[in-house]
Amino acid sequence: MSEVRYWINGAPGDCLRPDERVVQYGDGLFETLQVSDGVADYLDFHLQRLQAGCRRLLLSFDDWQGLQAELQAHAHECGRGVIKLILGRAAGQRGYRFGSDQAATRIISTQALPELPPENGVQGVRVRLCGLRLAAQPALAGIKHLNRLEQVMARAEWHQGYEEGLMLDCDGRLIEGTMSNLFLVRDGTLFTPRLDTCGVAGVMRSVLIELAGARAIEVRRQSLRAADLASAQEVFVCNSLIGIWPVIAVDEQYGYSVGTVTRTLQQALSQDDRTRAGHWYND
Amino acid sequence: MSEVRYWINGAPGDCLRPDERVVQYGDGLFETLQVSDGVADYLDFHLQRLQAGCRRLLLSFDDWQGLQAELQAHAHECGRGVIKLILGRAAGQRGYRFGSDQAATRIISTQALPELPPENGVQGVRVRLCGLRLAAQPALAGIKHLNRLEQVMARAEWHQGYEEGLMLDCDGRLIEGTMSNLFLVRDGTLFTPRLDTCGVAGVMRSVLIELAGARAIEVRRQSLRAADLASAQEVFVCNSLIGIWPVIAVDEQYGYSVGTVTRTLQQALSQDDRTRAGHWYND
Numbered sequence: 001m002s003e004v005r006y007w008i009n010g011a012p013g014d015c016l017r018p019d020e021r022v023v024q025y026g027d028g029l030f031e032t033l034q035v036s037d038g039v040a041d042y043l044d045f046h047l048q049r050l051q052a053g054c055r056r057l058l059l060s061f062d063d064w065q066g067l068q069a070e071l072q073a074h075a076h077e078c079g080r081g082v083i084k085l086i087l088g089r090a091a092g093q094r095g096y097r098f099g100s101d102q103a104a105t106r107i108i109s110t111q112a113l114p115e116l117p118p119e120n121g122v123q124g125v126r127v128r129l130c131g132l133r134l135a136a137q138p139a140l141a142g143i144k145h146l147n148r149l150e151q152v153m154a155r156a157e158w159h160q161g162y163e164e165g166l167m168l169d170c171d172g173r174l175i176e177g178t179m180s181n182l183f184l185v186r187d188g189t190l191f192t193p194r195l196d197t198c199g200v201a202g203v204m205r206s207v208l209i210e211l212a213g214a215r216a217i218e219v220r221r222q223s224l225r226a227a228d229l230a231s232a233q234e235v236f237v238c239n240s241l242i243g244i245w246p247v248i249a250v251d252e253q254y255g256y257s258v259g260t261v262t263r264t265l266q267q268a269l270s271q272d273d274r275t276r277a278g279h280w281y282n283d
Numbered sequence: 284m285s286e287v288r289y290w291i292n293g294a295p296g297d298c299l300r301p302d303e304r305v306v307q308y309g310d311g312l313f314e315t316l317q318v319s320d321g322v323a324d325y326l327d328f329h330l331q332r333l334q335a336g337c338r339r340l341l342l343s344f345d346d347w348q349g350l351q352a353e354l355q356a357h358a359h360e361c362g363r364g365v366i367k368l369i370l371g372r373a374a375g376q377r378g379y380r381f382g383s384d385q386a387a388t389r390i391i392s393t394q395a396l397p398e399l400p401p402e403n404g405v406q407g408v409r410v411r412l413c414g415l416r417l418a419a420q421p422a423l424a425g426i427k428h429l430n431r432l433e434q435v436m437a438r439a440e441w442h443q444g445y446e447e448g449l450m451l452d453c454d455g456r457l458i459e460g461t462m463s464n465l466f467l468v469r470d471g472t473l474f475t476p477r478l479d480t481c482g483v484a485g486v487m488r489s490v491l492i493e494l495a496g497a498r499a500i501e502v503r504r505q506s507l508r509a510a511d512l513a514s515a516q517e518v519f520v521c522n523s524l525i526g527i528w529p530v531i532a533v534d535e536q537y538g539y540s541v542g543t544v545t546r547t548l549q550q551a552l553s554q555d556d557r558t559r560a561g562h563w564y565n566d
Contacts, residue, residue, distance in 0.1 A: 006301050015298035016306060018289050018390045023299060023369070025431035026309030057432070058439055086306070094397060096431065096438035096461055107301045114377060135418035135481075136453060140432055147430035148308035148379065149340070152372075153422060155379035156341055170419060178379055198418075 004111040010070065019091040020105055021098070026146040028088025028105075029053040031203075033071065034113070034240050035083055040075040041240065041274035043068065045203040048280035050087060053143035054104075059089055061104040070108070078110045082241065088146065116242060121266065124246035124258050125163035127237065129226065130154040130178065134169045134198040142201040142282045151178045163245065164237050169198050174224040177237045180245075181205040185234035185261045190219045196283045204238040206281045211268040217261060221283055234259035243269055287394040293353065302374040303388055304381070309429040311371025311388075312336040314486075316354065317396070317523050318366055323358040324523065324557040326351065328486040331563035333370060336426035337387075342372055344387040353391070361393045365524065371429065399525060404549065407529035407541050408446035410520065412509065413437040413461065417452045417481040425484040425565045434461045446528065447520050452481050457507040460520045463528075464488040468517035468544045473502045479566045487521040489564045494551040500544060504566055517542035526552055 006014040021027035031050055034041045047068060054061050061067075067085075074083055086107040092098050132154040140147070154165055155178045164177045175193050176182055181202040184191045190212050195201045212219045229235065235247035235256050244266050246258040289297040304310035314333055317324045330351060337344050344350075350368075357366055369390040375381050415437040423430070437448055438461045447460045458476050459465055464485040467474045473495050478484045495502045512518065518530035518539050527549050529541040 004302065008301070014300050014302075016301050017297050018291070018299050018369070018392065019287065019297075020306075021435075023303075023305055023390070024313075024429070025435050026429055027432060027435050030307075057436070086301070094394075096434045098435070098439065107306070109301065111377075132422055135420035137418035137433065139415055139436060145432055146307070146309055147432045149310060149423060149428055149430045150420065151379045152304075152308050152310050152381070153340070156381065 004109050007108045009106050016107065017091060020088060021091060022086060022088030022105070022146055025096065026148070027057070028059070028086055028146045029057065030084060030086045030144055030146060032240055033075070033083040033085070035075045035078045035081050036274065038076045038079050039275055040071050040083060042203050042207055042278070043071060043275070044277040045206055045280045049144060049201065049203060049282070052280070052282050053145060054087070056140070056143050057089070057145065059087065059104055060100070060102060061087060067106070074108060074110055081110055081112050082114070084109045086146065114241060120163060120245045121243060124248035124256075126161065126249040127164045127166055127177070127247050128158060128162040128251050130157055130165040130167050132157065132167065134167050134175050136169055136171070136197040138197050141198050142195045144200050154178045166250065168226060172225060174226055174228065175199040180237035180239045180242065183208065183236050183238065184224065184228060184232035185259060186232050188217070188261065190217055190261060191224060191228070192219070192221055193224045194221050194283045201280070201282055202239055203280065204240050204243070206279060207272070208238060208244070208265055208269070209281055210278050211265055211272060215264060215268060217264070221281065229254045232256065234262050236262050287392050290391045292389050299390065300374060303371060304374060305369060305371030305388070305429055308379065309431070310340070311369055311429045312340065312342070313370070313427055313429060314368045315523055316358075316366045316368070318358045318361045318364050319557065321359045321362050322558055323354050323366060325486050325490055325561070326354060326558070327560040328489055328563045332427060332484065332486060332565070335563070335565050336428060337370070339422070339426050340372070340428065342370065342387055343383070343385060344370060350389070357391060357393055364393055364395050365397070367392045369429065397524060403446060403528045404526060407531035407539075409444065409532040410447045410449055410460065410530050411441060411445040411534050413440055413448040413450050415440065415450065417450050417458050419452055419454070419480040421480050424481050425478050427483050437461045449533065451509060455508060457509055457511065458482040463520035463522045463525065466491065466519050466521065467507065467511060467515035468542060469515050471500070471544065473500055473544060474507060474511070475502070475504055476507045477504050477566045484563070484565055485522055486563065487523050487526070489562060490555070491521060491527070491548055491552070492564055493561050494548055494555060498547060498551060500547070504564065512537045515539065517545050519545050
C-alpha cells in the first residue's frame with residue numbers, strides 16, 4: 001500500500017466540496033488509528049474520544065455502530081497502516097451558524113505506516129521546548145478538533161536535531177508535544193499534564209494510564225511546569241503511531257536515561273491486546 | 284447569480300483534495316469581500332491583511348499582483364455579490380511539519396450578497412454577550428485564519444432574538460462580535476478593542492478608523508471591559524458585508540440610541556471611495 005486512498009461518506013473518491021465546514025472553519029474532529037494485523041488498534045478508545053468531541057462541538061452524528069463497522073472493514077482491507085478519519089460538520093447556510101440537524105461528513109483515508117526510526121523507541125529521542133505557547137480554551141481542550149494552527153506553527157520552529165517539541169501553555173505549564181502526549185517519572189510515580197484547559201487527550205495516553213495502573217504504577221494527572229523536567233528521572237512522549245519514545249534530552253538543558261518505568265510500559269504495550277475496550281481519560 | 288461558483292487555483296471547479304492542509308488543520312487564511320458595481324470593495328485593505336497573515340503563518344505566496352488581478356476579474360464578472368477567498372497551505376508530507384517552499388492553494392467562490400434586513404442599519408440591532416470566552420493567542424491574533432471553532436461555538440449559543448453576539452476574552456476583556464468588530468462611543472470619542480491577543484482585525488474596522496480620523500473624531504484602540512458597555516453612549520458592530528449596525532441593546536442589560544457619531548460614520552461610509560487604498564490596522 002504505497003498511496004493514500006480516500007473515501008468520503010463511504011464512497012471511494014478524493015473530491016471534497018469547498019463549502020464543507022471543515023474547509024471553511026476547521027469545524028470538525030479527527031482520529032489517527034494505527035492498523036496492525038488487519039485491526040484498528042484501540043478502536044474503542046478512539047470512538048470514545050470522537051463521541052466526546054461530537055458532544056462538545058454539538059456535532060450531529062449517531063451512527064456509531066456503522067462507523068465502527070466501516071473502520072473495521074478498512075482496517076481489514078488495509079492490513080497494516082494508518083487510518084485517518086475526519087468527521088466534520090457538513091455544508092449548510094453561510095456563516096458560522098449551523099442547524100441542529102446539520103449532517104456530518106466522514107472523510108476516511110488509509111495509507112502506509114510512517115517510516116519512523118526504530119531506534120527512537122530504544123535509544124530515545126532528543127526534544128526541544130517550543131516558543132509558541134498553547135492558548136487556554138477549556139471549551140475545546142482534550143478533544144481532537146481540526147483547529148491545529150498552534151501545532152503547525154510550533155512544528156515550524158525547528159527543522160532537524162529534535163524528534164519532537166514540547167509545548168507550554170500561556171501560564172508556563174507543561175502540556176504536551178506537538179504530536180504527542182508527555183509523561184514524567186519521579187520516584188516511581190508517573191505524571192502527565194492535566195488537559196482541561198488545552199491540549200489533546202491522546203488515546204495512547206489513556207492506554208498507558210491503564211497499563212501503568214494494572215502494574216501498580218501510580219499515575220497522577222496534574223498541573224506540571226517546565227521546572228518539573230528538572231526533577232524527573234524519566235521522560236517519554238507517546239502517541240498512537242510512535243507508541244512510546246523515551247526522551248533522553250530536552251534542549252541542552254535536561255538529560256535522562258531510559259528508565260525502568262519507561263521500559264516496563266513499552267513492554268506492557270507490546271503485549272497489550274489492542275482490540276480491548278478501555279477508558280479514554282478526558283480530564 | 285443564485286448559486287455559489289468555485290475556482291481552485293484559477294480553474295473552475297469545486298473538487299478539493301482532502302489532503303489539503305486547510306482540510307487537515309485549518310492551515311490557511313480567508314477574506315470575505317463585498318462586490319459592488321463590479322469592483323471588490325476595499326481590496327487594498329483585504330490584501331494587506333492577507334499578506335500579514337501569510338507572514339504570520341509562514342505561508343509561501345508571492346503572486347500578489349496575480350491574485351489582485353484575479354479578484355478584480357471575478358468582481359467584474361460578478362457585478363454585485365460576495366467573493367470569498369481561502370488561501371491555504373497546499374498538501375505536503377504527513378504531519379504538522381511543512382516545507383519552506385510548500386505552495387499555497389487558492390479557493391475562490393462568488394455568490395449573491397446575503398439577505399440582510401435593511402432596517403438593521405437604520406433602527407439598530409439587539410446583541411448578546413456570549414458565554415464562550417476567546418482564548419489569548421498572540422501568535423494568531425488579528426489575522427483572519429481558518430481556525431474558527433470559537434466563533435462557531437459562540438454562534439451556536441443562541442437561535443433568535445439577537446443579530447450578533449459579543450465575545451469577551453478569558454480575562455473578561457471585550458474583544459469583538461462573532462462575525463464583526465465592535466466600537467463604543469463615549470463623550471464623542473470612538474473606542475475599539477485592541478486585538479493583539481485575540482480577535483480578527485476587520486477590514487471595515489480599519490476603514491472606519493480612517494473615516495473617523497478624517498472627520499476629526501478621535502479613535503482609541505485600547506483594552507475595554509464589559510463594564511465599558513455601561514458608560515458608552517453609542518455602540519455599533521461592523522464588517523465588510525453588514526457595514527455598520529448600530530447596537531440598541533446588549534442582552535436586557537444595556538440600551539442605546541443610535542447616535543450622531545454612528546450616523547456620521549454610516550454617512551461617511553456610504554460616500555467613501557471603496558476602491559481607495561488605506562491602512563489595515565494590525566494592533
